[in-house]
Amino acid sequence: MLSMKTQYAFKALMYLAQNDNGEPVLIAEIAEKKNIPLKFLENILLELKKSGILNSKKGKGGGYFFNQPPSDVRLAKVIRLIEGPIALLPCVSLNFYQKCKNCDERNCGLSDVLKEVRDATLSILESKTVADIANVKS
Amino acid sequence: MLSMKTQYAFKALMYLAQNDNGEPVLIAEIAEKKNIPLKFLENILLELKKSGILNSKKGKGGGYFFNQPPSDVRLAKVIRLIEGPIALLPCVSLNFYQKCKNCDERNCGLSDVLKEVRDATLSILESKTVADIANVKS
DNA sequence: TCCAATCTCTATTTTGTTTATAGAAAATGT
DNA sequence: ACATTTTCTATAAACAAAATAGAGATTGGA
Numbered sequence: 001m002l003s004m005k006t007q008y009a010f011k012a013l014m015y016l017a018q019n020d021n022g023e024p025v026l027i028a029e030i031a032e033k034k035n036i037p038l039k040f041l042e043n044i045l046l047e048l049k050k051s052g053i054l055n056s057k058k059g060k061g062g063g064y065f066f067n068q069p070p071s072d073v074r075l076a077k078v079i080r081l082i083e084g085p086i087a088l089l090p091c092v093s094l095n096f097y098q099k100c101k102n103c104d105e106r107n108c109g110l111s112d113v114l115k116e117v118r119d120a121t122l123s124i125l126e127s128k129t130v131a132d133i134a135n136v137k138s
Numbered sequence: 139m140l141s142m143k144t145q146y147a148f149k150a151l152m153y154l155a156q157n158d159n160g161e162p163v164l165i166a167e168i169a170e171k172k173n174i175p176l177k178f179l180e181n182i183l184l185e186l187k188k189s190g191i192l193n194s195k196k197g198k199g200g201g202y203f204f205n206q207p208p209s210d211v212r213l214a215k216v217i218r219l220i221e222g223p224i225a226l227l228p229c230v231s232l233n234f235y236q237k238c239k240n241c242d243e244r245n246c247g248l249s250d251v252l253k254e255v256r257d258a259t260l261s262i263l264e265s266k267t268v269a270d271i272a273n274v275k276s
Numbered sequence: 277t278c279c280a281a282t283c284t285c286t287a288t289t290t291t292g293t294t295t296a297t298a299g300a301a302a303a304t305g306t
Numbered sequence: 307a308c309a310t311t312t313t314c315t316a317t318a319a320a321c322a323a324a325a326t327a328g329a330g331a332t333t334g335g336a
Contacts, residue, residue, distance in 0.1 A: 058312045059304025109271030120258040133247030197333030
């Protein structure tokens, strides 16, 4: 299951995509409209900025806005950034690979199946973008 | 990612499937061969028994064994039992459904996508069984 | 009938992660 | 200079995962 943090990230991104008119949006506005704890949201937006998805402006008239079109932000990227691995085991993760303890990968039926799951999942999450889930045109 | 508990469950089931010769297998043997903390494994096997997947016998010559053919035990069942929901959000879970806070499901692009992910995942996890991952014939 | 072997049960502890909060610092526009 | 707003570092609180402990119940066999 996705953590609250990731769910908040998606809510914030959807809100920003739906209010993407060139004007920065206040953290406080997103927090209030989407019912997200303000200080928690600050952290999340900062991570999204550091990864290049969002950008921001300080001071009066400041706030957050997209650094790239929402249609370029794939859901897989957001999940990996905020949540971590998409695969169900470290030994089948593409971006967070780690060797399994006590599991011979060359000969592990479970990892074979979970690779299939990973690929099926990624084919969806890599093709859908924030624009898709926010119902805004590309 | 699957918890250690679920990974242990799969390891134990694979071991049992590969040593399925009518003789009960000791918890202690599985724990040692698969490097699983003994007392933790006890809990796990008990859950697998209560759900009907395994059965057991006490006393000398006792141990655990399958209550149904490994080829009947779908991976989805094991994950739901030990881990919980397979879906990425409560509001798209078939077996653990819960309404999302602050999310209008009729009109939430994210839940639409995560339903697709769920279906793709389930079509694999409902078709593969413990026999498949243990490489034993049905 | 007694005993050792083995699973069963309930409770607790330990450890780690997630979620949330606090407050000062830096940048910006007027 | 000042109010506004993001940025940063640190910490607290709550929760969940992982592991452990020890007594209880059942079984088979001597």
